[in-house]
Amino acid sequence: MADDREREGTEIAVAEFHKKIKEAFEVFDHESNNTVDVREIGTIIRSLGCCPSEGELHDLIAEVEEEEPTGYIRYEKFLPVMTQVLLERRYRPIPEDILLRAFEVLDPAKRGFLSKEELIKYMTEEGEPFSQEEMEEMLSAAIDPESNSIHYKDYITMMVIDEN
Amino acid sequence: MGSGTSTQHHFAFQNAEKAFKAAALIQRWYRRYMARLEMRRRCTWSIFQSIEYAGQQDQVKLHDFFSYLMDHFTPSSHNERDFLSRMFTEERLPQDSEMEGCRDYDCIEVPDSYMGPRLSFPLLPDHATALLEAFRLKQQLHARYVLNLLHETRKYLVQLPNINRVSTCYSEEITVCGDLHGQLDDLIFIFYKNGLPSPERAYVFNGDFVDRGKDSLEILMVLFAFMLVYPKEFHLNRGNHEDHMVNLRYGFTKEVMHKYKTHGKKILKVLQDVFCWLPLATLVDEKVLILHGGVSDKTDLELLSKLDRHKIVSAMRCKTRKENEKQAEKGKANQTGSAGKPSPWFLPQSHSLPSSPLRLGSHKAHKDSRSSSVPCSIPPNPQELSRQVRRSVDLELERCRQQAGFPVIKEKKEEPLLFSSEADSEAGELLQPTQEEWRQVVDILWSDPMAQEGCKANTVRGGGCYFGPNVTEQLLQKYNLQFLIRSHECKPEGYEFCHSRKVLTIFSASNYYEVGSNRGAYVKLGPALTPHIVQYQANKATHMLTMRQRISRVEESALRALRGKLFAHSSDLLGEFKKHDKDKTGLITLSDWAAAVESVLHLGLPWRMLRPQLVNSSTDNMLEYKSWLEDLAKEQLSHENIQSSLLETLYRNRSNLETIFRIIDSDHSGFISLDEFRQTWKLFSSHMKIDITDDCICDLARSIDFNKDGHIDINEFLEAFRLVEQSCSEGNASECPQATNANSGYSRPDAH
Numbered sequence: 001m002a003d004d005r006e007r008e009g010t011e012i013a014v015a016e017f018h019k020k021i022k023e024a025f026e027v028f029d030h031e032s033n034n035t036v037d038v039r040e041i042g043t044i045i046r047s048l049g050c051c052p053s054e055g056e057l058h059d060l061i062a063e064v065e066e067e068e069p070t071g072y073i074r075y076e077k078f079l080p081v082m083t084q085v086l087l088e089r090r091y092r093p094i095p096e097d098i099l100l101r102a103f104e105v106l107d108p109a110k111r112g113f114l115s116k117e118e119l120i121k122y123m124t125e126e127g128e129p130f131s132q133e134e135m136e137e138m139l140s141a142a143i144d145p146e147s148n149s150i151h152y153k154d155y156i157t158m159m160v161i162d163e164n
Numbered sequence: 165m166g167s168g169t170s171t172q173h174h175f176a177f178q179n180a181e182k183a184f185k186a187a188a189l190i191q192r193w194y195r196r197y198m199a200r201l202e203m204r205r206r207c208t209w210s211i212f213q214s215i216e217y218a219g220q221q222d223q224v225k226l227h228d229f230f231s232y233l234m235d236h237f238t239p240s241s242h243n244e245r246d247f248l249s250r251m252f253t254e255e256r257l258p259q260d261s262e263m264e265g266c267r268d269y270d271c272i273e274v275p276d277s278y279m280g281p282r283l284s285f286p287l288l289p290d291h292a293t294a295l296l297e298a299f300r301l302k303q304q305l306h307a308r309y310v311l312n313l314l315h316e317t318r319k320y321l322v323q324l325p326n327i328n329r330v331s332t333c334y335s336e337e338i339t340v341c342g343d344l345h346g347q348l349d350d351l352i353f354i355f356y357k358n359g360l361p362s363p364e365r366a367y368v369f370n371g372d373f374v375d376r377g378k379d380s381l382e383i384l385m386v387l388f389a390f391m392l393v394y395p396k397e398f399h400l401n402r403g404n405h406e407d408h409m410v411n412l413r414y415g416f417t418k419e420v421m422h423k424y425k426t427h428g429k430k431i432l433k434v435l436q437d438v439f440c441w442l443p444l445a446t447l448v449d450e451k452v453l454i455l456h457g458g459v460s461d462k463t464d465l466e467l468l469s470k471l472d473r474h475k476i477v478s479a480m481r482c483k484t485r486k487e488n489e490k491q492a493e494k495g496k497a498n499q500t501g502s503a504g505k506p507s508p509w510f511l512p513q514s515h516s517l518p519s520s521p522l523r524l525g526s527h528k529a530h531k532d533s534r535s536s537s538v539p540c541s542i543p544p545n546p547q548e549l550s551r552q553v554r555r556s557v558d559l560e561l562e563r564c565r566q567q568a569g570f571p572v573i574k575e576k577k578e579e580p581l582l583f584s585s586e587a588d589s590e591a592g593e594l595l596q597p598t599q600e601e602w603r604q605v606v607d608i609l610w611s612d613p614m615a616q617e618g619c620k621a622n623t624v625r626g627g628g629c630y631f632g633p634n635v636t637e638q639l640l641q642k643y644n645l646q647f648l649i650r651s652h653e654c655k656p657e658g659y660e661f662c663h664s665r666k667v668l669t670i671f672s673a674s675n676y677y678e679v680g681s682n683r684g685a686y687v688k689l690g691p692a693l694t695p696h697i698v699q700y701q702a703n704k705a706t707h708m709l710t711m712r713q714r715i716s717r718v719e720e721s722a723l724r725a726l727r728g729k730l731f732a733h734s735s736d737l738l739g740e741f742k743k744h745d746k747d748k749t750g751l752i753t754l755s756d757w758a759a760a761v762e763s764v765l766h767l768g769l770p771w772r773m774l775r776p777q778l779v780n781s782s783t784d785n786m787l788e789y790k791s792w793l794e795d796l797a798k799e800q801l802s803h804e805n806i807q808s809s810l811l812e813t814l815y816r817n818r819s820n821l822e823t824i825f826r827i828i829d830s831d832h833s834g835f836i837s838l839d840e841f842r843q844t845w846k847l848f849s850s851h852m853k854i855d856i857t858d859d860c861i862c863d864l865a866r867s868i869d870f871n872k873d874g875h876i877d878i879n880e881f882l883e884a885f886r887l888v889e890q891s892c893s894e895g896n897a898s899e900c901p902q903a904t905n906a907n908s909g910y911s912r913p914d915a916h
Binding site for chain 1: 179182183184185186187188189190191192193194195196197198199200202203206207210615616711712755758770771772773
């Protein structure tokens, strides 16, 4: 009995996931032929609530790509993989407090901020480095022009509010 | 100290590892944030586009309505006949001789107090520059000079060919600009950044100079002035908005009447003619074809070169003669044939098309299976037509009239005044293009490229077609061309290549939908005609905003428009929601909400993604739909005294209503009488099968007549339905004030 209900619950969830995935996919399906440019897959996956790293993203793409990569991803291949990702709740978003701690690691002196140069250094040399474009975009919103630094606690709060 | 060093190294290593991980985490989080922003941006764009297309659908519905009138309505009283005759009587095209001899602007006095620019002809380059500067300082050109300039422009345009041929050996560079749509700031910016026109600096402006923006007339003045000053280097192509019928709907007519209260009507009349004389295309070095919309699989440049472009007055107006009657008409005097056939002067000849209500599927759906040409059967002769007109719907209308207490005037059956006089029709015949000629021109002004192969009717716009890469290829090969430059469609980056870079769309009106919505661009053709694109966004405020803020602003604007649309379909939505609520709990799931909304609105939007912004209050994934609809209504209504269900219906049809009003208001006074309003509304609602009693109509009409003088000010009436106006002026990045101001101090809109 419980199994039946659970299965039904999963079926409903899957049906709902399918609708969400289809919607997100269609936003980028410019030619209305059930394909999207592979470069947009990251955006689609992330807008569905997942937060993969670049490495994880590449692995996912490899799963949904054609045998001979065409530069396009087909919906038929994308749907089952993405459904599974959502069912398994993979690549969960990062909670605010964890994010804060990450910034604090980069600020061992506990000043409450990072200088512009420090931010640039970490973001472009460590982890999965930013492109120049990504860096510039982050700086435009994050850096307080008067102090030339990022007060990360405020920054996080601002970004989180904006999301909601 | 050895072990100390290794401990230090150990810690250092650990710290480095921690820093690496921390950085990776931040980057991962940030990339997700940016992705979501990008998704919001794309959704916002979809909203604007789908609403714009839906608006264009309205235009088609309007045609259906007038076809319906044509076929079913018999006027039975003086009033009704006069009213209809205004819509249906053939408007005489001003004869060429009239236009040329028309120098009555000479009599227009310019007062000494006038501080604006004064023009003298022939124009000198300095005059053109001074004109631009004057407009930048927000001065207005006196009507006398407007008419004078238009007169000179017309004289000049008449001797131009349909397809302008331009060569790069004379000027060093050619710059091509796309749609400006009344946005003077963008034009000023282009001239500032790229340089003023000169013998060394050629320009081609690719149509759609007017409508929507608030400085359409000023743009025309500047463009015409430079064209007169640098005839060899400065070129204009006609766009689909250089069309007086389109101007009625999209704001240019209104702008002119507002700025020139005394002489506006005259100016519009002359403009109507000037638009018809604009060239249709420009060819650079016999290699790059520049035209406004696109091409079709039937596009024939030879035919386009030869036809009399002046005859194509409006895409919405086509009295054509049959191809093979060309021979017959020359001989016979009283041949009524198809050209003598009466028709509303704004209706395309193909009114006998089955008026299928176009299904508003997701606009992607529009692009599938349609025949590749709009069928156009031969219209009946006058006798046949009058028989059609006297159909039995008389009875129904009689009933309506009696219910409303209208005096039933017993007239002997007269010919409905739907027919133009015989004499006119003869002269008219010679001024009409053939069906083929009309089609060719509409195709190049209204078509859009598509990704799929083939050529399909452009049902979204109601004219022209969608053309695929093979059609482009075919055309380029046939005429030995390198590529096409066209405009007509707004693009986020101001430009877009397609068809393997053989087609370039260039769009020069930045912030077209909303401040921050898109960039504008122009293209320079360098040596070997390689395109070099320059982008811009003519609004200081946007540069100061971060991407996040920019997207938020545009998004808010799109959502407002979308909420307006939802409100306009409240009753249908309620019905649909109820279907999902069989148990009458008053609640539905959010998933059902999304399905219901799409099935009513047919906008093809990602509703699940938009839901968080459209539905504020839901618990446990369930929505109380009635109160949600009520909240929507509260946002939209700014006039409490208008009964709300009627309001919703009017609201939904307001774009069409406005156009109808402007057609009725033939002297552009801005007023129509209560009677005219009632009649219009009756006819319109019966056609649209809107269930409304005549009492309601009378009440509504009376309540809209705010000063009780028996006349309705069109603008005031439409104010009642305006959405929250963004009163954010340039440079002011603060939030826009909310709508419903109880003191009814709603702000006047600039333009649509």
